[in-house]
Amino acid sequence: MSSSALTKPQMRGLLAKRLRFHLVGAILVSLGVAASYKFGVAERRKKAYADFYRNYDSKKDFEEMRKAGIFQSAK
């Protein structure tokens, strides 16, 4: 009927193919997101806290706050 024969389309295994593609993609994306969160947020935050408290002098900090006048009990 038609002048040129069309190629036979994929008849079977459509869901399996889609699942494989999307499963691999989903695993990669979630691993990527978890890794970037770990390094971009979690480790960075841990480092920030470690750096802050390495040379922290709480008495000096308290004196600064007292001089600024925010306490009611220690003027």
Added chain:
Amino acid sequence: MFFRAAWSFVLGKQKGGLGMRKVHSPGDPAPSKGKVPAYTNYYAQRSYPMPDEPFCTELSAEQRALKEKEKGSWTQLSHAEKVALYRLQFHETFAEMNRRSNEWKTVLGCVFFFCGFTALLIWWQRVYVFPEKPITLTDEWKAQQLQRILDMKGNPVQGLASRWDYEKKEWKK
């Protein structure tokens, strides 16, 4: 696509709609593309592609002859006859049915237009309806509040006080 189906249902044109109507045959079996017949009982959509009733039910004499020929072997039908039979049965091909349209431009334009109109309304409201700002929202009060937070060293590790340089008394670069 769904709107056309819903609308034709409301108008009673669909099967089981609010008022049943007889099908109005458009005449020739190949209607001009892009021109939908005004009234039709035909309700096929992409999600419901093969309804029971054909598109044209009132057939001319030669169309009836063609339907008789269809009852025989299909290898004897010419290409034009097969197309004619298709057009009797279906209103549009899938390609025609799924054609793109420029409706999205209209939709987006109207959305933006009404967003802008809403903005004008809100502006008017701000000028003519809102009362005076409370004292806590004035700039002097907010500056004093910020100074107090910095004195208390709020969030000194990663937050606000960590961005303030206490020696130079300015924000860190």
